[in-house]
Amino acid sequence: MDHSVKNLLVASLISFCSIATSSAQQDSTDVDSLLVKQLEQQMLSSTPAPSPHAAPRSAPTANPDISAIGDFRSSYTSIGKRKVETYLNELELQVASVVDPYARAEFLFSFGKDLNTGELGIELEVATLTSTFLPYQLQATLGKFKPQFGKINILHPHYFSFVDFPRMINNFFDSEGMFMEGVSVSGLVPNPYDFYQELVVEVGRVGSEPNASLVQGETNRLLYMGHLKNFFDLTENATLEIGLSALTGPNKYAFSTTIADLDVTYKWKPVQFNTFRSFTWQTEALLCKTKPNSNENVQTYGAYSFAEYQIAKRTFVGARYDYSAFPGDKSLEDRTTSLLLRFQPTEFQILALEYQHANRSYGADVNQVVFRVIFGIGTHAAHAY
Amino acid sequence: MKNSRSTILFLALLSLFMFSIGMCQIKVVTTLTDLKSITELIGGDRVDVFAIATGYQNPHFVDPKPSYILKLSRADMFVTVGLDLEIGWVPPLLNSARNAKIQKGGEGYTDASLNIPLLQVPASVNRGEGDIHIYGNPHYWLDPMNGKIIAQNIFNTLVRIDPEHRELYEANLRRFVGTIDTKVKEWTEKVAPFRNTKVIAYHNEWPYFEQRFGLHIMDFLEPKPGIPPTPSQLAKVIEEMKRENIKIIINSPYFTTEDASLVARNAGGKVVTLATSVGANQNIKNYFDLFDYDVAQIVSALQ
Structure with a gap:
C-alpha cells in the first residue's frame, strides 16, 4: 500500500512539474502560415546563439570619465575693506571609473x-x-568622502541650488561641509509597506579639513555616523523624503560631540512636462550636544528651509531662511535670508544671482550680492535624486 | 502509516515548491514603455515587467527616484535603450541597485540597441552642437523594423536566464516578427501617398521614423538638440515653411505646444503631436498601437 501511494505521488509529482513547465508555453498552431514558416527559417539562420556576456556598446577607450567644473564668482559685500570681489572660487576635477567587475572608484580634486x-x-x-557585489545587497565605500549626514552635506558646491551652504553647515562644520575618512556601508531595509528605506552606517575619522564640531583626535575614539533615508512616492508627480541622521565623534576639548539631524524634502515635478516646471521644498534641522568638559553639555541648534520654483525651462527662483548657532556657544547666532535667481542655458552651465541678508548676534548686519557662474566640461556622473 | 503520511506531506510540499518555481515570473525592469511592451510580447506570461519612464515623458530627463532602485534591486533582467539616451538617470540607479545580475556584463543586462543600424553617428563630438549623442541618434525604436532587432536582443537575454522556456520565447518572437512585417506593409502603404512630404519637428528624435515612412524633416524648432527654441530660430522656421510650403510641425507629448502653435499660426501650418512611446495616451497599449496611432495622425494631418 505504502509503495503504491509513493508511486502514485511520484507519478503525480512528475506530471505536476511537467504541467508547470509546459503551462506557460503557448500553442503555436496558429503560426504555421507560409509567411511565418519563411520567417522561422530566416530566424533559424540569422539568430545568433545568446552569448552570456553580450558586450554592450561602449566607447572605444578604457579611459575613466573625466570632468572639470569651474565656479567663478563676483560679489559685493556691505562690510569690510574689499567690498567687491571677483574670483575663481573653485575648480573641481573629477576622475571616475569602474575598477573591475566588483568595484568602482572616484577621485575628486x-x-x-x-x-x-x-x-x-x-x-x-x-x-x-x-x-x-557584497552579499545581502549591501554596498560599501571606503576612502575619503562626504558622509551622508543629513541631506545637503553630501552635495558638492556646483550642485547647490543656492550659491553657498546654509549657515548651519558653515557654523557646525565648514564652508565646504564635512569630510570623512573611513568606511561607509549601506543597505536597503525591507519593510512591510514596501517603500524605499536605506540605512547607512559610517565609521572613521573626520577629514583633515577645518571642522567646527569635530576633530580627528589624539585617541582611538572614532567618528560614528548613521543615516536612515525614507522615500515615498506620493503621486506620480510628487515625492517626499524624510531622513534621520546622528553622529558622535571627538571634539577639540578631547571629549565628544553628538549631533542629530532631521531632513524633509518635498519635490513636485509634473512627469509629462518635467523639464518645464518643478518645485522643491527642503528643510533640515540639527541639534548639537558639545561636551567641553566632563561636567558640561552645551546644546545648540541650526536649521534652514528653502523653496525653489522653476518658472521656465531654464529659469528658477528660490528663497531660503537659515538660523544657526555655533557648536558649544549659544550666544553666537546667525539669521540669514537669501533670494535666488538661477538661469541654466544648458546642463553644463549655470548662472545664479543671489542676494543675502545676514543678521548676526556678534556683529553688524551684512548684505551681500553674489553672481556665480558654474561651467563644466567632460563626462560628469549624474547625481543621485 | 505515520511514515507514509510524512512522505505524502513531504512530496506534496515538494510538488508545491516545484510548481511555484515553474510558475515564478522573471522580474524585468525596462527604461521605456516600448521596451516593456516588446518584452511582454516576447516573454508572455513568464515575465513581470516594470517600465521606469512613462510613455508621455521625455526619455532624456527622468528623475532617478529611489523607488526605482527598489525595483531594480529585485530585477532578474534590465532592458535599456542604450546609446547614452538614459545617461542622466540610469547610471545612478544601477550604481545603487546592489544587483549584480543587471549590471553591464551581467546575465540580465540587455542593451536593446545591439545590432541596430544607427543613424546620425557623428564624425566628431562637440557640445557646441547641442545634445549630441556620440554613438548615433538613440530614438531607433521609432522605426518598427528596428523593433524586430530589439525583440531579438530581449529574446537572447530571456533565453540566457530562462533556457527552459526557449520554445515559448521563440514562438512569441516569430509571432512578433511576423506581425511587424505585416503591419509595416500596411503602415507604409497608408503613408505612401505622402512620401517625401516636407515637415518640421520640434526635436531631432524622428530620423528612424522619417526614414521608414519617407517623410522629409527639413528643420527643427530647437536651434540645436536640447536647446529650447529661440525667437530667431522660430522666425527662420516660419520663413522656411512659407518658402518650402511646409504644412506640418511634429511635436512630442512632453514639449509644450506654445512654440509649435506660434510657428503654425504664422506659417499657415498645423501642429501634429505624435506619440514617441507606448502609453503616450491611453489608446496606445502596445508597440503596434504606437505606429497605428502615429501613422493615423500623419495621414489625417496630410490628407
Missing part, C-alpha cells in the same frame, strides 16, 4: 583660492572605492 591669502590650494576631497 578641488583647486580653490583662499580669499584671505590669495593663494591657490589643491585639496583631495574625495577618493573612494565602492564595492558593488
